[in-house]
Each structure stands twice: as C-alpha cells, then as structure tokens.
Amino acid sequence: AQKITQTQPGMFVQEKEAVTLDCTYDTSDQSYGLFWYKQPSSGEMIFLIYQGSYDEQNATEGRYSLNFQKARKSANLVISASQLGDSAMYFCAMREGWEAAGNKLTFGGGTRVLVKP
Amino acid sequence: DTAVSQTPKYLVTQMGNDKSIKCEQNLGHDTMYWYKQDSKKFLKIMFSYNNKELIINETVPNRFSPKSPDKAHLNLHINSLELGDSAVYFCASSYLRTVRETQYFGPGTRLLVL
Numbered sequence: 001a002q003k004i005t006q007t008q009p010g011m012f013v014q015e016k017e018a019v020t021l022d023c024t025y026d027t028s029d030q031s032y033g034l035f036w037y038k039q040p041s042s043g044e045m046i047f048l049i050y051q052g053s054y055d056e057q058n059a060t061e062g063r064y065s066l067n068f069q070k071a072r073k074s075a076n077l078v079i080s081a082s083q084l085g086d087s088a089m090y091f092c093a094m095r096e097g098w099e100a101a102g103n104k105l106t107f108g109g110g111t112r113v114l115v116k117p
Numbered sequence: 118d119t120a121v122s123q124t125p126k127y128l129v130t131q132m133g134n135d136k137s138i139k140c141e142q143n144l145g146h147d148t149m150y151w152y153k154q155d156s157k158k159f160l161k162i163m164f165s166y167n168n169k170e171l172i173i174n175e176t177v178p179n180r181f182s183p184k185s186p187d188k189a190h191l192n193l194h195i196n197s198l199e200l201g202d203s204a205v206y207f208c209a210s211s212y213l214r215t216v217r218e219t220q221y222f223g224p225g226t227r228l229l230v231l
Contacts, residue, residue, distance in 0.1 A: 103172065104165060
C-alpha cells in the first residue's frame with residue numbers, strides 16, 4: 001500500500017486565489033512527521049512546512065499552512081494568495097518513528113500546480 | 118553559501134561506464150542521504166549515513182556504492198552504468214535526533230546514460 005498518496009496529479013489556480021493540495025498518509029507509528037517540499041522547474045527541492053504527529057496546532061509558514069486531520073490521516077497544504085512563482089511540483093513526505101532506520105522520507109507522487117495570471 | 122552542494126550538476130555518459138557524484142554539506146548535520154528521482158518525478162531513498170556509518174540501505178543494485186569520508190561529505194559511485202540509471206540524484210542532509218528534523222536537499226545531479 002502507498003504510504004503517501006497525493007491524488008491530484010495537476011491543477012490550475014488563478015493568481016491571488018488560495019489552493020489546497022491533498023495528501024493522505026498511512027502509518028501505524030504514533031510518532032511521525034509530515035513535510036511538504038516544492039520543486040520548481042529548475043529542479044531543486046525546497047522545504048516548505050512541517051507538521052508533527054503530536055503537534056496540536058496546524059503548522060503555518062507565511063502563505064503556507066497545513067490542514068492536519070490526524071484521524072483522517074490527511075495533511076493538506078494550503079497556499080494562500082497564489083503567485084506566479086508558486087508554479088511548481090509539490091511533494092508531501094513522511095518520516096516515521098524515532099529510530100535511525102526510520103529516518104528516511106517517504107514521498108508521495110507529487111502535484112503539479114500551475115498558477116494562471 | 119550553498120548549504121548542500123553536489124557535483125557535477127549534469128552527467129552524460131555511456132552505458133557500462135563508472136561514474137561518481139559528490140555531495141558536501143556545510144550545515145553541521147550528522148546525517149546525509151541519497152535519493153533518486155525517476156522520470157515520473159517519483160523520489161525514493163537509496164542510502165543514509167549517520168556520522169559516516171551506513172544506517173539505511175534500501176534495495177539498490179550493488180553497482181551503487183556510497184562512501185562517507187566524513188560527516189560533511191557523502192559520495193555516490195556507480196559502476197557499470199545502465200540505461201535505467203538515468204535519473205536525478207539528490208543528496209540531502211539533516212540531524213538525526215527526532216522526527217522533526219528537516220532534510221535539506223542539494224540541487225540534484227541529472228544523470229543521463231546513453
């Protein structure tokens with residue numbers, strides 16, 4: 001079974017509007033972390049935001065916020081006031097457990113966002 | 118200053134050749150990683166080193182051999198390159214301490230095997 005599922009392969013959003021990127025995850029660990037990364041066309045991976053499984057508040061970083069619904073195992077990224085520079089691939093990723101062997105990030109398939117002027 | 122750097126950025130080579138990719142981080146992290154991104158953009162962990170010790174070794178052909186001379190460097194050597202090795206290889210680094218630790222990625226090395 002997929003550990004991280006991003007069901008939206010691609011989407012368009014109008015400039016200045018908000019967009020929500022879906023991410024669902026599957027883990028039996030109680031302790032885990034969820035990350036979102038942005039990959040623009042230039043190819044680098046840029047860290048955006050983090051949500052811990054024990055965090056009571058939803059994470060926010062500037063125009064990025066995370067809608068964390070633990071019972072549903074979802075961690076959707078919300079980008080507010082979209083800008084043309086937000087056009088990119090967005091990846092949801094998870095790190096499970098405390099042990100060193102669990103240190104890897106497991107990535108979803110990504111969502112391509114294109115912001116229209 | 119670049120936090121995680123990789124060389125080379127592009128690598129075009131013939132099938133059967135041996136090549137290396139180098140990675141360096143100046144963030145003071147104790148753990149480094151290699152990830153592979155295939156043509157469909159899917160990213161998967163290959164290896165992880167913590168303080169020069171191998172801690173993650175996913176199912177990767179043994180033609181791939183990582184080496185960590187110190188905790189700031191992690192190199193990837195690939196023997197007998199095959200067409201299917203064409204991909205983008207990302208190095209990353211982080212602290213190992215908790216699940217909260219963010220992994221910071223290098224710019225990637227685009228490998229094309231002809």
